[in-house]
Amino acid sequence: TRLTALELCGFKSFADRTRFEFPPGITVVVGPNGSGKSNVVDAIKWVLGEQSVRSLRGRDMTDVIFAGSAGRKPLNAAETSLCFDNTARRLPVEADEVRITRRVYRSGEGEYLINGEVARLRDIRELFSGTGAATEAYSVIEQGRVDALLVASGRDRRAVFEEAA
Amino acid sequence: TRLTALELCGFKSFADRTRFEFPPGITVVVGPNGSGKSNVVDAIKWVLGEQSVRSLRGRDMTDVIFAGSAGRKPLNAAETSLCFDNTARRLPVEADEVRITRRVYRSGEGEYLINGEVARLRDIRELFSGTGAATEAYSVIEQGRVDALLVASGRDRRAVFEEAA
Amino acid sequence: SRRLLGDTIETVRGHFRELFTRVFGGGQADIVLDPDVDLLETSVEIVARPPGKEPRGIGLLSGGEKTMTCVALLLAIFRSRPNPFCVLDEVDAALDEANVDRFTDVLKDFRDTQFIVVTHSKKTMSAATTLYGVTMEESGVSKRVAVRLENRAVAARPRAAA
Amino acid sequence: SRRLLGDTIETVRGHFRELFTRVFGGGQADIVLDPDVDLLETSVEIVARPPGKEPRGIGLLSGGEKTMTCVALLLAIFRSRPNPFCVLDEVDAALDEANVDRFTDVLKDFRDTQFIVVTHSKKTMSAATTLYGVTMEESGVSKRVAVRLENRAVAARPRAAA
Ligand SMILES: Nc1ncnc2c1ncn2[C@@H]1O[C@H](COP(=O)(O)OP(=O)(O)OP(=O)(O)O)[C@@H](O)[C@H]1O
Numbered sequence: 001t002r003l004t005a006l007e008l009c010g011f012k013s014f015a016d017r018t019r020f021e022f023p024p025g026i027t028v029v030v031g032p033n034g035s036g037k038s039n040v041v042d043a044i045k046w047v048l049g050e051q052s053v054r055s056l057r058g059r060d061m062t063d064v065i066f067a068g069s070a071g072r073k074p075l076n077a078a079e080t081s082l083c084f085d086n087t088a089r090r091l092p093v094e095a096d097e098v099r100i101t102r103r104v105y106r107s108g109e110g111e112y113l114i115n116g117e118v119a120r121l122r123d124i125r126e127l128f129s130g131t132g133a134a135t136e137a138y139s140v141i142e143q144g145r146v147d148a149l150l151v152a153s154g155r156d157r158r159a160v161f162e163e164a165a
Numbered sequence: 166t167r168l169t170a171l172e173l174c175g176f177k178s179f180a181d182r183t184r185f186e187f188p189p190g191i192t193v194v195v196g197p198n199g200s201g202k203s204n205v206v207d208a209i210k211w212v213l214g215e216q217s218v219r220s221l222r223g224r225d226m227t228d229v230i231f232a233g234s235a236g237r238k239p240l241n242a243a244e245t246s247l248c249f250d251n252t253a254r255r256l257p258v259e260a261d262e263v264r265i266t267r268r269v270y271r272s273g274e275g276e277y278l279i280n281g282e283v284a285r286l287r288d289i290r291e292l293f294s295g296t297g298a299a300t301e302a303y304s305v306i307e308q309g310r311v312d313a314l315l316v317a318s319g320r321d322r323r324a325v326f327e328e329a330a
Numbered sequence: 331s332r333r334l335l336g337d338t339i340e341t342v343r344g345h346f347r348e349l350f351t352r353v354f355g356g357g358q359a360d361i362v363l364d365p366d367v368d369l370l371e372t373s374v375e376i377v378a379r380p381p382g383k384e385p386r387g388i389g390l391l392s393g394g395e396k397t398m399t400c401v402a403l404l405l406a407i408f409r410s411r412p413n414p415f416c417v418l419d420e421v422d423a424a425l426d427e428a429n430v431d432r433f434t435d436v437l438k439d440f441r442d443t444q445f446i447v448v449t450h451s452k453k454t455m456s457a458a459t460t461l462y463g464v465t466m467e468e469s470g471v472s473k474r475v476a477v478r479l480e481n482r483a484v485a486a487r488p489r490a491a492a
Numbered sequence: 493s494r495r496l497l498g499d500t501i502e503t504v505r506g507h508f509r510e511l512f513t514r515v516f517g518g519g520q521a522d523i524v525l526d527p528d529v530d531l532l533e534t535s536v537e538i539v540a541r542p543p544g545k546e547p548r549g550i551g552l553l554s555g556g557e558k559t560m561t562c563v564a565l566l567l568a569i570f571r572s573r574p575n576p577f578c579v580l581d582e583v584d585a586a587l588d589e590a591n592v593d594r595f596t597d598v599l600k601d602f603r604d605t606q607f608i609v610v611t612h613s614k615k616t617m618s619a620a621t622t623l624y625g626v627t628m629e630e631s632g633v634s635k636r637v638a639v640r641l642e643n644r645a646v647a648a649r650p651r652a653a654a
């Protein structure tokens with residue numbers, strides 16, 4: 001199962017639909033301070049089911065919706081999708097591509113989709129349970145937190161190993 | 166009152182007596198990872214009276230004493246001095262240079278000295294009370310802690326302003 | 331002491347507003363107190379709006395924006411209460427090339443303060459009046475060495491262009 | 493599940509020891525458990541000894557040494573439990589030039605993992621198979637742009653030499 005693309009629309013500073021393709025290898029993202037790089041990282045955490053508002057650097061779940069800028073009005077919804085190559089059928093879905101999507105509306109209501117069909121977070125977690133992708137504990141290292149594994153207590157560290165087991 | 170030099174001997178990885186002169190302007194310190202740059206920063210905090218073992222990245226006050234290396238035996242004491250130009254007599258000491266020194270022995274005993282004479286930490290704090298040097302809250306920014314002023318609670322932030330008042 | 335604290339906050343606030351606009355090349359920042367709470371009990375809040383952006387909580391600032399805001403605040407405190415020296419340990423780690431320039435420019439403004447700056451950035455090195463290297467030629471033992479920067483003016487760290 | 497956890501820790505431990513020596517070009521590291529405590533309750537401790545140094549607690553490691561130790565541990569977990577992707581946001585911020593090289597070299601070893609790496613370092617950029625720029629040409633609105641690196645192979649961030 002390979003991650004092939006990320007699509008953001010109305011998510012944080014990405015007001016317009018923006019797609020990032022991920023060919024095999026190392027994809028590097030650069031840009032000035034404040035341009036939106038860590039927002040891309042937040043988008044990946046969010047679509048995988050991140051529930052903690054603090055970890056998304058906001059105060060409210062709707063803080064991820066584009067809040068407007070000098071020249072644009074705020075939007076009413078945010079949507080992010082992750083696409084995976086499933087030709088090897090590792091994920092229990094009958095399709096060559098699996099696309100998981102998360103949406104949130106100004107009202108605070110949110111939804112998850114798998115290939116366009118409404119699903120629950122539990123379905124997404126089960127989808128990946130064999131591959132490890134959904135366990136963020138070690139697949140997303142946030143800015144400034146690289147030494148989190150070292151500074152954590154021995155017990156918290158054990159929890160990461162339990163997730164990897 | 167200008168800071169003119171720092172001298173370390175047996176402090177952390179500085180087994181040999183090492184002196185850094187600080188002419189007016191910006192002094193930049195570079196070097197590979199793990200070479201001892203932050204140990205220089207720790208030395209400055211320590212001689213100004215740092216009491217917290219954790220803030221010196223150790224577990225015990227004697228962790229600042231050179232603990233040996235592949236080719237050297239551990240030492241029995243650590244000593245650091247800071248020298249200030251006092252020709253303008255801003256510091257209440259009758260001398261052109263004021264040198265404050267801190268020592269610690271393997272036994273855990275420590276001492277402070279002002280121009281070679283034994284003093285207490287209170288004497289050092291009083292010496293600087295007019296100049297702000299001894300208040301570390303905003304004169305030493307440790308590695309990885311640059312945004313401490315922002316992430317602190319509003320009350321802790323007030324405490325920094327109180328020190329500056 | 332309440333009066334003294336009030337005056338200090340007011341002075342720092344003035345310097346912070348000015349230094350923030352300088353390090354960001356625009357935008358606006360402020361220090362806000364709760365008027366209903368006693369000065370000695372109150373919490374000191376920071377608001378910061380980088381140029382071209384809407385005002386948002388400091389939690390939403392990026393890594394580099396937080397660094398620059400803190401540098402402005404720190405130097406504002408220094409302006410209001412001069413201190414003989416300031417030690418900065420890899421404060422520039424999160425900055426892009428343009429911000430490293432602004433950071434070193436603003437340090438040069440503070441002639442009365444002695445800065446001791448630890449860094450891995452060649453651009454910050456090129457702003458030094460004095461340059462020291464620290465190495466461990468002998469394993470486990472730190473030594474101070476002289477560092478010759480090939481051509482100080484030229485050696486700029488080509489961070490990913492801003 | 494106790495057996496499963498034990499096996500996982502054992503596998504990760506093996507990879508961690510190997511990867512640590514690789515990223516540090518020497519030295520030794522290990523994962524240590526308290527034998528008297530039940531596996532499901534115990535605390536997992538890390539010991540790390542950079543080359544040429546005495547073994548000391550992880551608290552005494554330098555900023556860059558901590559980063560490299562964590563990179564080795566993270567990749568050891570990846571080896572034991574492959575994961576389709578890994579996102580690293582400015583993980584190289586504290587590294588000197590020699591360690592940036594070792595960091596990008598070891599990432600290249602993991603062909604089955606898709607890395608998404610945010611950085612300001614040109615040296616890390618030159619290790620990319622795909623390169624994206626993110627800018628805010630229109631204030632407050634992020635866009636993705638193509639980035640042409642003048643000459644990818646040459647563009648190395650001349651950090652202060654290791
Ligand atoms: N909901 C939102 N709507 C619009 N803009 C937002 C929203 N949430 C965050 N932002 C903006 O995104 C910017 C931060 O972006 P981000 O943290 O991704 O920067 P970065 O590229 O990682 O920078 P650095 O290199 O400094 O880490 C902030 O300036 C913030 O105002």
Ligand SMILES: Nc1ncnc2c1ncn2[C@@H]1O[C@H](COP(=O)(O)OP(=O)(O)OP(=O)(O)O)[C@@H](O)[C@H]1O
Binds near residue numbers: 200204555
């Ligand atoms: N008491 C001691 N005796 C000998 N060595 C010590 C002592 N305390 C710390 N050290 C060593 O000092 C080294 C750390 O140095 P320091 O943190 O100053 O590095 P640095 O130059 O700041 O590196 P970086 O660029 O990675 O931040 C560690 O490897 C540690 O083993």
Ligand SMILES: [Mg+2]
Binds near residue numbers: 037038039392394
């Ligand atoms: Mg960022």
Ligand SMILES: [Mg+2]
Binds near residue numbers: 202203554555
């Ligand atoms: Mg350091």
